[in-house]
Structures are given as structure tokens and as C-alpha cells.
Amino acid sequence: MQEALNDLESGEILSREQAALLRRIYGRELFSVHWELRLLLYGGILILTTGLGLLVAKHFASIGHLTLLATIALGCAACFAYCLRHGGGFSRDGLPTPDAAYDYVLLLGCLLLGTLQGYLELRYQLLAQYWNWWLLVSALTYLLCAHYFDNRLVLSLALSTLGAWLGVKTSLLGAGLWDGTLRDNALFFGALVVAAGAVQTRLGWKRHFLPVHLHLGVNVLLAALVAGVAPRATGPAYLAGLLLAGSGSALYALRERSFAFLLYAVLYGYLGITIFVFNRGHWSSEGGILYFLVSAASLLTALVALHRRFRSAE
Template sequence: MKKFDSQLTQNLFDKGLITENQFDEVKTYRSLNIFSLNAELKLFLYLSVLLFTSGIGILIYENIDSIGHIAILSLLLIVIAVCFFYCVKYSKGFQKEETTFEHPVLEYLVLAGNILTCIFIGYLQFQYKPFGEHYGLATLVPTIVSFFCAYYFDNRSVLTIAITGLAAYVGLSVTPQTLLDNNDFYASQSLSYSAVMLGVLLILWTIYSQRISLKTHFGLIFLTFALHIISIASISNLTNYDILTWMVFGVILAGSTYYFYKASYDQKAMSLYVFMILYAYIGGNIFVFRIFENVDFSDFWEIFILLLPAYFVASIVIFIKLIKNFHKEISE
């Protein structure tokens, strides 16, 4: 790692992007072997928020009869008010460009307040049903609150909650594993098309935000969700017996692969590139299999078995080479 950093610094000096004095200062600083605990401390803060909000949920569940509904809701409301009071007090207000709090703890206070707001609204709906039987509103309201908090306080963690809530509102559970386990794309074509439309909506919003320079650093989050949603919905439908359905979703997956190939370079995002390749590889293999599924390969079965290990090895080698080339290109 040190050799890699030194080479990058040398490249900057060779290209004339830094002076000789700056080059010497960078080398001197790195020779001190100083390392940052910033990431580790933020991880502990994040875990603290999760443990605190989980503890609130467990407290409500185990003492719901003894404490009382009004007392629980009042306690939640007070904690939420305290969280947002300090966040608003020390925030810089809404700005189109990226902003940060002077103290990083406040970012996690926003996250805690937002999660507790979702718990409050969910508990209120479960116990008193202020939205009647319209349970979608109980999802939509905290989603709107989350989007507002994400943009006002410039918080990526809250933004992921907002996008997840939006997906839940249209009938999805936005986690790749739960998408496959809990959502029946095969039986419900409307759910599949809703997934694709949601992914396209996220892409269009990202493009629009880039044009008006509105929180452009949120783009990677929107695109990541869009990539997973569109790709998983498409791959799930490639196994459909209806030839028109799986061909349509094959075209959707191909278009998605092309777009996110371009987007990964624009965003210089390794994560987008890696998942794009994986989804394209899985979908491509299924698509080819569907095309030749009615062809009799009995005479070539032994050759196929012999070539299969070589195919997977070649796939791994090509995958590694693509990743290395991508990293090299975005680093230059």
C-alpha cells in the first residue's frame, strides 16, 4: 500500500501537478506513519445508533402492557424532538452542494432521530390507525420525512432509508437477498415492472439532480439502488416460461448493463462496475441457456462437461482483468 501511494505521489510530481516542495512535504508526512481512526470511530457511532434504536424497539415490545401506549409514544416524541432540535440548531441549513456538520456526532443524531420517527409513525399506525386501513400511507409518510431529512441535513444514511421506504411503498423489499426470497417476481409481472419503473425513476432523478447541481454526491446511492432493483427483477424473469416476457427482460437487462457501464466510469465507482459485471454475467448465461434449451446436446454432453471448468476459470480471469483495467483507467 505504501509503495502504491508513493507511486501515485511520484506520478503527480512527474506530471507537474505538485511542486518539488509539496512532493517533499508529502513524503515527510507519510514517513511519520500516522494513521486515522476516523472510519473506526464512525463505525462505532453507527453501531451505537443501531443498538440504541434496537433497544428502544425491544423496550417497547417487552413492556408494552406495563408502560402504556401514550407513555411510549410521548417518550419517543420527546427523544425525536431533542435529536432534531440539536441537529437544526447546529446545521448549516439546506444547501444544494455537499455540506457537513462541524461535529460528526450530529450526523448520527440525524440518523437516530429519523429511525425513531419511523418507529413512532409505525407504532402510531399499528395502535391507533390514524391512516385507517391505508397502510401504504404509514410507509409513505416516514419516507417523505426521510427524504426531507436526507436533503436538508445532507445525510447519506438517511437517504438509504428514504429510498428503501419508497421501494416498500411500491411493494418491494430493497435488499438483494430478500428480493429473491420474499417477492414473487415470477408470479407477479406487475411487481417486476414496478421494480423496473422504480429503478428508471431513480436514474432519471439522478440525471436531473446532476443538471441542476442538487446534491450531486447522492447520485451513487440512487444508481446503486437502481442497479440492484432493475437487475434482480430482470434476472428473476429470465426464467419465465413466457418467451415474450423473458426476452423483454433480457433486453431490459442489456440496456441496464450498458447504462451502468457508462455510469460507473462517470461516477468512478468500482461498486457499480463490479455488480454490473456480475449481473450481466448471470443474466447472459441464463439468456444463452434459454435460447439453446430446446437444442439436443446429448452428443456433446461429455465435451461440455470437460469445457465447463475451463469456462469458469476463464470467466474469473477475465473478471479480474476487467477490474484491474477499470481501476487503472479511473485512477489516471
């Protein structure tokens, strides 16, 4: 590398300053802390909003309702005002981020908006037993903000909140964890999220949002299919659906060189097959231990080999 830099510098392809900078990077004197800073910002926003929520829940009587309402509302308005001032406005395509804080200020504004809605419901019981509709209002608001401000963090928040609304709405009808109704709704939601991302991409609308749709949608879809493998009546159909969806995820991973989707396919597939096999066979404790030792070792070896192939292809 040093010889190549010397040749480029002597050939006047690189200036002395450029070559010196590349030598420092190659010698690891300079390194990027971009993702570390983003993680710290994201963690700080979550801690701040969690602390605010706990403060509201514990001390709202002593602080005063109007004071809390005004403080949260002003903080939320300040965040959105900052984003409106510094953002580039709506566009069908991706927009460059104005500064490092922009995405996280918008995320903070959205979370403060959710805190404000929760406080209003806690204090004034505006929707009473229909409080779960606040989740739908929040999800649609976040979705609008994500598309207007071109923010994938808020898009993730919007889709997960929409899924939470669907889950809460189903549970209020008396559905248990992963029973038929909730499982079917999860299948519908996962497929809808994936389809929405595909349609958006097809129409040339926010193409860079597709990975967010796929990561969430594929995980929800595969998890719901795994949950349906255990019952003897529906198990074979759900296992077939799991293998089909997993194959689609693996094919997408190979086409787009995205190891995460291959990992989803393998792990969920392994979990589903294991549940199916153990629910329909009589296994001794020794046989079960042997199965997990052999299958887990084989799975780990295959994943390491596949990851190396993906790395080498890049």
C-alpha cells in the first residue's frame, strides 16, 4: 500500500497532502467514529424520552398538568421547527442529511409527540377504552414525517407502531399470544409491509426505504410462520409457508449481496424445523441433546462459511 501511494504521489496523481492523509488512514492514525456517534445519539434520545415518560408518570401531580403539557409540547414544536427550517422539503428521492443532528432531532420530536399523546390520554381519558387508536394516530403521523423529512429512523418507528396498534387491537378482542387471530394479523402485517416497500420501489417513490420495509416485514412474517408450526392441524402448512418465505429471503440475499436476509432465512428455518420435528416425534433426552449439538454446530459452520463467501464477493 505504501509503495502504491508513493507511485501515485511521484506520478502527481495524488498531491502530497492527499498522500499524507491516506498514509495516516492506512496506518490507522485516523479512523471513523461515525457509527459510534450515531449509536450514542440514538441511545441518548431513547434514554431522554424514557426518562421523560417516567417523570410524567411519577410526578405529574406535583409538577402540574399544564406545566408538563406546555413543556412537552414546546419541546416537540422546537424539534419540528428545527427540521422544517433545516430540511430540504419533500422529494420522491433521497435527500442529503443537512447535519449530524437532524435525524435525531426529528426522532426526538416524534417520541415527544408520542409522550404528549400518552399524557393526554392518561390525564384526560380522551378515548377511554379506545386508547389503542392513539397508536394508529401516532403511526400515521410518524409515517407522514418519515416521508416528508426523508428519515428511515422515523419510518422504522412508524411501521413498528403500526404493528403495535394491530397487535394491541387484536389482544383487546381476547386473543392470546400468537394464537390464530394474532398470528394471522402478524402474517398480514408482515406481508403488507413487504408489499408496500416493493410497490414504492416499483413506482420510484423513496427507493432507499425498501430495506427498512424488508427487514421489519420479513422478520414479522417469518416469526408468525414459526409460531404456526407447533399446532398439529396447521403445522405442515405453516412449515411449507416458512420454507417458501425463507427461500425468498435467501434468494433476495444472494441477489442483493445482503447477508442479513440469508441469516433470517437460516435461523427462522432452523427454528421452525426444530419445533416441527420435536412436536411430532418421541425424543429421549440423549437424542434431543445430540440433535441440538449436531444441528447447532452444522448451522454455525454453514453460517461462518456463507459469511466468508459474502465477504469475499464484496
